[in-house]
Amino acid sequence: MKALGLILKILLGLLVIIVIAVGVIVATVDPNDYREEITDLVKKETGRDLQVETMSLSFFPHLGINLESASLSNAEGFSANPFVSIDKVQVGAAIMPLLSQKLEVDALTLHGLSLNLERDKTGKSNWDDLVKPADEATTKGDKEIKDDENPMDKLASLNFGGIDIQDGQIHWKDEQGQQNVTLENVNFTSGAITFGEFFFIALSADTKVSKPQIASQVDINLEAKLDKDGQYAIRNLNITNTTTGQGIPVKKATTNIELPSFSIENKTLSLASLVINYDIIGGKDFPLDSVKGELTLTEFTGNMESQAFNAKKIALNADVTGENIPNGKATLALNTAAQIDLKAQTANLPKLTLKVLDLTANGDIKATQITSDAIVNANLNIAETNLRDLLKQLKITLPEMSDSKTLTKFAASLGVQFASKTQALKVNNLKVTLDESLLTGNAAVSRFDAPNISYDLALNRINVNRYLPPKKEQPTPAPESQGEVDAKIELPVELLRKLTVNGTIKVGNATFDKLNPKNIVMTTKGSKGKLTVNPLKADIFKTQVLVHAGLDVTGKTPKYSVQTNTKNLPIGEVLLALADSDRLSGTGTMNANITTAGERVSEFKKNLNGTAYVDLKDGAIKGFNLAQAIRDAQAKLSGKAASKTDKEAKTDFSSLVADVTITNGVINTNKLSAQAPFMRVNGSGKVNLPKGTLDYLVKTKIVASDKGQGGEDLKDLNGITIPVKLKGPLTDPSISLDLESLVSQKAQAEIEKKKDEVVKDVQKNVEDKLKDAFKGFKF
Known part of the structure; x- marks a missing residue:
């Protein structure tokens, strides 16, 4: 201008x-x-x-x-x-x-x-x-002009x-x-x-700018009216501009502005409508091949004195093309109204709608302090859409899932508040629907450089199995490598040290693999590198599992802690769900208080410390029948053939108690005892996790009984104690059975001649059965 x-x-x-x-x-x-x-x-x-x-x-x-x-x-x-x-x-x-x-x-x-x-x-x-200075513009002759005289009156004709x-x-x-x-x-x-009549004006020119290099062609057509009181009006304004050059990020940009009429009165600009058509051809560094569309402004008023601006409707439509666009082409439509008051520092965009690809969203935006420290409040609703198809259009490859119908139902609604000064973002009344799951709640984050996160979320249900890859037949396991893979656990340490978090998420019903926990509650708190999950609880296995966990990254080495105190835990169901094994059954209490530290698996084992206690009732160890093994041993001692049985290979117990202390990865047994219908078992020893070895002695005392697992057949062994030694690698320990005392107690004289033969034969039989039993366990 x-x-x-x-x-x-x-x-x-x-x-x-x-x-x-x-x-x-x-x-x-x-x-x-x-x-x-x-x-x-x-x-x-x-x-x-x-x-x-x-x-x-x-x-x-x-x-x-x-x-x-x-x-x-x-x-x-x-x-x-x-x-x-x-x-x-x-x-x-x-x-x-x-x-x-x-x-x-x-x-x-x-x-x-x-x-x-x-x-x-x-x-x-x-x-x-x-150009003369203002104080020189008035001459002596000018002073003689009367104040109420309009110079334009002399040009009235x-x-x-x-x-x-x-x-x-x-x-x-x-x-x-x-x-x-x-x-x-x-x-x-x-x-x-x-004067007082409209006349046309046409202007055209080619423009070249050196820095940056820009060239443009402009054509302007309009009708103007000049009144003798100095007022003027413009209508039917049409501006066409084509710009090229290295100074713009595109190859070519053409715009056409149509302004049928506008008026400026009492410092107020009024537009009935404004239409801007644009046609952009992308360049080498522009992500799109072309952008073509129209921007329309309807019933706009702007007061220059009060700095208030209003538009009844703002509509933006665009057609974009490019390799990164789904199917090479997409259409975008945005509609809203606007009320902006710069003096009051407020802005309002009501009835906001956005349509792009298969996504439709609507809402409203209100902002205050827009010229200083803006505070923005927005409500957003995303209509139900097929998220899988949308991601496919965006050329985002999804991992294979067990259920091809997942991600086909997605919708969301939320309220957002953002404060630029405090860098605070709040999400209120969150409601996200994904397939059969509904997530609701509130969340907030402030100070993006040192995030302070809080949330209170609830998920009604989720079947994780639907989103996991389909299970395939297990291939023949490859031979185990001699060395253990010492995986490193990567943690965002710097972020965790800056992070402050306080949030709770609740899940009503979840399905993962064979687990089906309900009423899950997980509360996470932390700041300055120390985080705790307290509690993590869930109703599962017909009981409630309660876990407290912690992470400390304030020092050079990350530290971990886990505590649990669970009663009435069906250990068989747990092992079947987690390890696909039912070698151990029984119901009882499991307590653990364990800490460790490190960045690799080997360090976790080396720094493992704490205590663990298990008390199981009315269970069994499957895959090994200790009673049958002893009967076979007795038969050999008597010179008889081993008895045959069709019963399941298992060892029943009425009570199994294990109390251990862990020091620097070495598990020391404070107590290991089991009560079976025909025997009492006690054990002692160590398990060295860093070295992967064990050194254990299990003593079994025969207690004759007329009930349970052939107790009648063992009456003559009443009071005899049989020691079993387990030593060597955890995955393949050597097992030895000491039958010397058994031989000397029951048939010293008769067995002396063939003691060595019988002992080796019986020992091998028991060792084979114990090894078969241990194959089902992972250490």
Whole structure:
């Protein structure tokens, strides 16, 4: 707008010069005879040199003047190029209306106009000397004008034929900003100008900017009206602009602006409608091939004094193409209204709707303190959509899932509040539907550089198995490697040290593999590198499992802790669900308080410390029948054949208690005892997890009984204790059975001759059965 005002001032100055020249010429007959007087007058008024090659007059029916090859010199200290030069100037006035004190001026014709505007390194411009300071603008004659006199009244009867500028050029050279701007092929035409009546204006030009390199072609068409009180109006404004060059991120951008009407009254701008059409062709570094669409603004008002702006409707439609777009093409539609008050620092976007691909969202946005520390409140609703199809359109490859119908139902609604000063984001009334799952609750995060997170979420149910890959037949296991894979546990340590968290999530019903926990509650708290999960509880295995866990990354080495105290735990169901093994059954109590530290599995084992206690009732160890093994041993001692049985290979117990202490990865047995219908078992020893070895002695005392697992057959072994030694690698320990005492107690004399043979035979039988039993356990 400043540049346009400057151009208009220059044109007005030229018109004044021309009118002065006309006055001088009219007083004479041959204007060329008085060329020197004219140039002297211009020199006196402007300090510039005026050169005119040819001047001519016309007298009837129009009084006019024609100038050819005219130029005005540049200001001192600037380039030698003329400030302005014109190939042809023509203007005139009808003679007959002058007799009636009416002024009818022909169109002002300026062909081949060249205007050079410059600014030096100090900020001085080459037109400063042509613009008089405000305190010099009032002359003595001006003071005689009455205050209530309107200067425009003297031009009330003016009828100006318009302006016709052809093949113009405007050059702007800014040494201070190191920038050159050139307007070429400037064409400006207007219709006849009469006060109170609309007239057309057409402007076209080619623009080139040096830094950054931008070239554009602009065409402007409009209708304008000028009233003698100084008010003006514009309608049917149409601007078309095409821009290219390295200074823009695209190859080519074309816009067309249509403004049928607008008015400015009492500092209020009113627009009935504004339509902007755009067509963008992407460049090398632009992510899209093309963007084409329309932006519409309806019933817009803006008060410059109160700085309040309102639009009844804002609509944006776009068609985009590109390799990264689903199917190569997508359509976007955005609609909203707007109320913005800069003084009150408020903004409101009600009835906001967005449609893109298969996603439809609606909501509203309200903001305060928009010019300082903005606080934004938004409500968003995402209509139900097929998330799987949407991700497919976005070319996002999903992992294989057991159920191909997952992710086909997605919807969400939430309220969002964002405070820019505190970097606080709050999500309220969250409601997310995914297939058969519903997530609700609230969440918040502040200080993004050191996140402070809080949440309270609830998930009604989820079947995790549906989202996991389908189970396949297990391939033949590869031979185990000699060395253990020492996996490293990667943790975002720096983030955890900055993180503050306090949140609870509840899950009503979950399914994972063979587990079906219910009423899950997990509360997480932490700050400055220390995090705790307390509690983590769930109803599972017909009881409630309660776990407390902790993580500490304040030091160089991460530290972990786990505590649990669970009663009435069916250990068989747990092993079947977690390890796909039912070698051990029984119901009882399991307590554990364990800590460890490290970044690798080997370090976890080495730094393992704590206690564990298990008390099981009425269970069994499957895969090994200790009673049968002893009966077989007894038969061999008696010289009889081993008995056959169709009963399941298991060892029943009425009570099994294990109490251990763990020190630096070594498990020390405080107590290991079991009560079976026919025997009492006690054990002692160590398990060294870092080395992967064990050294255990299990003593079995026969207690004859007439019930349970052939107790009647063992009456004659009553009181005998049989020790079993387990030693060596955890995965394949050596097992030895000491039958020396059994032999000496029951048949010392008769067995002495063949003791070695019988002992080895029985020992091998028991060892084989024990090894078969141990194969089902993982250490």
